[in-house]
Amino acid sequence: MKTAFLGLGAIGTPMARHVAAKSSLTVWNRTAETAATFAAATGASAEPTPAAAATGAEVVLTCLPTSREVESLLDGPTGLLAGMAAGTLLIDCTSGDPQSSRRIAARLGERGIAFIDAPVSGGVSGAEAGTLTVMCGGDEVTFARARPVLEFFGRKIVLVGPTGAGDALKAVNNALLAVHIWSAAEGLAALAKAGVKPSAALDVINASSGRSNTSENLIPQRVVTRAFPQTFRLALLEKDVAIAAEFIRDQRVASPVIQQVAELFRLARHELGETADHVEAVRLVEEWSATVISD
Amino acid sequence: MKTAFLGLGAIGTPMARHVAAKSSLTVWNRTAETAATFAAATGASAEPTPAAAATGAEVVLTCLPTSREVESLLDGPTGLLAGMAAGTLLIDCTSGDPQSSRRIAARLGERGIAFIDAPVSGGVSGAEAGTLTVMCGGDEVTFARARPVLEFFGRKIVLVGPTGAGDALKAVNNALLAVHIWSAAEGLAALAKAGVKPSAALDVINASSGRSNTSENLIPQRVVTRAFPQTFRLALLEKDVAIAAEFIRDQRVASPVIQQVAELFRLARHELGETADHVEAVRLVEEWSATVISD
Amino acid sequence: MKTAFLGLGAIGTPMARHVAAKSSLTVWNRTAETAATFAAATGASAEPTPAAAATGAEVVLTCLPTSREVESLLDGPTGLLAGMAAGTLLIDCTSGDPQSSRRIAARLGERGIAFIDAPVSGGVSGAEAGTLTVMCGGDEVTFARARPVLEFFGRKIVLVGPTGAGDALKAVNNALLAVHIWSAAEGLAALAKAGVKPSAALDVINASSGRSNTSENLIPQRVVTRAFPQTFRLALLEKDVAIAAEFIRDQRVASPVIQQVAELFRLARHELGETADHVEAVRLVEEWSATVISD
């Protein structure tokens, strides 16, 4: 099978490596050197434009920061639409937003090109191991076509609803992550000020009803240790929470908690900058309470 | 060892059963029949007043709805203080509030009686199995005295800080539970309205970063099935979130998320009443968005 | 001057009456009888379609529930674009949203038609008295053309910024109104429960720093008296707060208070229905606290 992959970022690169191993792959990246390096290492071929990368491919995969970047690749003589033929398929693994995905699907549909939104979870390590969870939005026929390609790098691959549903679910998952981080920080900061060691508190919470992936993994491994590794940028999580917040409003669901956390991450992004890791949101709660969540 | 147990409620009764099996137990309960029935079944002796139950006991355990009930048992000719001798120990397993526990500890201390706050988690099933988690607030000497008794019904028994720290940690754990329930309901209600089946959404979230005890257990088993079993009253969770909210404020930690969830549970309690289960908070999110989180 | 007016609602009708008195007016309304009745009373002529109403008019005014309705009138053989000639002007007095207004302006601009968003404040009584405040978004040339028409019904007429700025300002004003109503209700409900008469509390607040139009006029005249007159539907205020919330997010301003009030009005609209007056939001605070803000 001939495939193309656009967007060789932190997650995209290991995903594309799996695709390269199991199909005839052409790649494109905004920074051309990245594509050249990737091609040299994997035997894929690098092309200078989206159009050139897509030409001849049965399936094109995109993995970009936001839906805006995906949309910006579509048009013009070097754009994706200039390279993709009728009957081909675009799998968008971007953590996109549902409205944009529906708009993209509609534009592709006019040219007989199929579309599925297929954001992933599992992080860089999951991408490297080929064990990502892939949540898809689209129809069953398109999902059946996309599945063999998604199996190159995914383990749990689920069609969750119509176009945009994959984006929506990814955004909601990440919004819950953001809620869990922020609320755990509030509670643990107060406990720390009252003389309760964070590790002791976490030990109890993780044996109780308040536990979450955040309390079981993120806080003990990253906050209490002060390691704060850079694995997923806060700026990207902020974007996802904003997508979730807008999606939930579009569905007219009163959502005071998620809307508020969207605001808190907005200001955390402003305060902590574009390179901070998502777990560093905790630092803001710490700063505002003049304490540190550490033993 | 001679022990006394005051408060034979849903959790207290199975706890007291373990205590009865391993010590010479006297019990008291506001409704006397409950104590009589318990005594008949376990060989414990039932007494008509807190003072009578406490007389002669080395260790008195209390397990009541709130600290207010504990304080109300102390005074008067039939009160706990009329029965407890200097040198004895009061273990309060109530999900209490730190300020009241400090006040109780001070009053007992004036009479040479030790105090430890020791709220539990694990629910009725944990109480029956004797596998509760017990989070203690007090000094190390008192903790060492209390531990053998706590082992009658607890598996993980931890001293987490000074007097009131057990209450604070229990309240924070439950506040996180409340945050997780409410935010999951917001996200899943919107996904349901957008055509994503809750069970499919949960399947993905539980393989991703947004998972929690709530998404792994409570929502699939109780909400999606519409079972809503009565295991822990919303009114009690509301009380715990209010304790957490006040505790966090006392520590001067800016805590917009937990404060807000305290308000939401306050109004949920008003809307859903005193007998609703804690997970039924989800019903309010469903009602406000005219949807049901069910497949 | 030849003018057209589309949308004879509660505010639109008295506005159009002023326009009819000072120009040669053609009207259109979704319910044709309303237009016929208006025409009979004012000497304006009623037309069956937007296109017909707009034909020959130098200036077309629209006053509809939302921007969505304005956009839906543009297209097709009976739409506004089929009737408006190049060189004419569309003044949209709808409390619209900035994004839609920019989209409408762009579409009209392609045909040489000028556009200005010009939402009004002052209510039905201001419209009848011809003393409305009009907040305009657009360029100065268009504003200069629109002003003589706006003076038919407006007293304070201000150009506040580029296209959409009028909508944004109207939405922010109404969001502040919503914030003031909700927060005053919270405070007064608690005071009432504590034995402070609402009228005494308002008397003091209105001599102090916490006063607002809401505390000076709305609460004493409408809530304390339990009159709750129907002057401005809560559903419309909810729409405006939602517009403000989205606008503020688009500007990337962290806005926890207004976002939260947007959620509260969303659920108030669900609970109180489409016909409730905006001040009735107070009823929800009253219900949740089992009190009444009345002497």
Place this chain on the structure above:
Amino acid sequence: MKTAFLGLGAIGTPMARHVAAKSSLTVWNRTAETAATFAAATGASAEPTPAAAATGAEVVLTCLPTSREVESLLDGPTGLLAGMAAGTLLIDCTSGDPQSSRRIAARLGERGIAFIDAPVSGGVSGAEAGTLTVMCGGDEVTFARARPVLEFFGRKIVLVGPTGAGDALKAVNNALLAVHIWSAAEGLAALAKAGVKPSAALDVINASSGRSNTSENLIPQRVVTRAFPQTFRLALLEKDVAIAAEFIRDQRVASPVIQQVAELFRLARHELGETADHVEAVRLVEEWSATVISD
């Protein structure tokens, strides 16, 4: 009449000046020089302790930062209780909290001393002009005794409810002030970023339904001008909002908006420090959105 005044701060000093002009006044202040200077200027006598100041006074007035300071003056050989005789009256003009005032009233009552909480509004200028608003909590007999003294510096003097009601109302008023400041800042920051001049926006809002004392006076005079005069410390407003938030919770009124604003002012106090003026809360909204609310 013999009077005493304790607490010669920014507001207390001009209030005491009126009392000195109309009665035989003894003063006490934590910093003794302030009392000496005041005495020299007014003919009052300065005493070294609360007990000494209160001895012989029929009416004692206190005006301190918080109720905590009032309580801390009561006990010990130099405390107020050592100086006040049965049958005298304590008027507490502190912006206190209702619970503390009830506690103080109970303690004084045991000794036959009457108490009324009587916080004021109107600022330094109102204190100087003798035109303060005084909101009183207590019974009618005590109010009748206090009124002639309160008339020395107050214009609107109202009994609003039982002991603590004055504090509660003052706190709610100031909470509304805080809500108005924060929400206006959110809206105006977004408008400024969208190209709407703050002064133009305020001009319209102040002719519309969203107006408040904040939009009419504070923002135009202090924010748009960047003057930010130091008239009322943010730390004190934060304390008042916290009192309101706790009072409202005690009344079991679901109050998401005021609770949230309490958190925002808590963090604003942490970020801006103890000397910032209350209106400087706007600076935080400005910082988080990288804009300035100025023309």
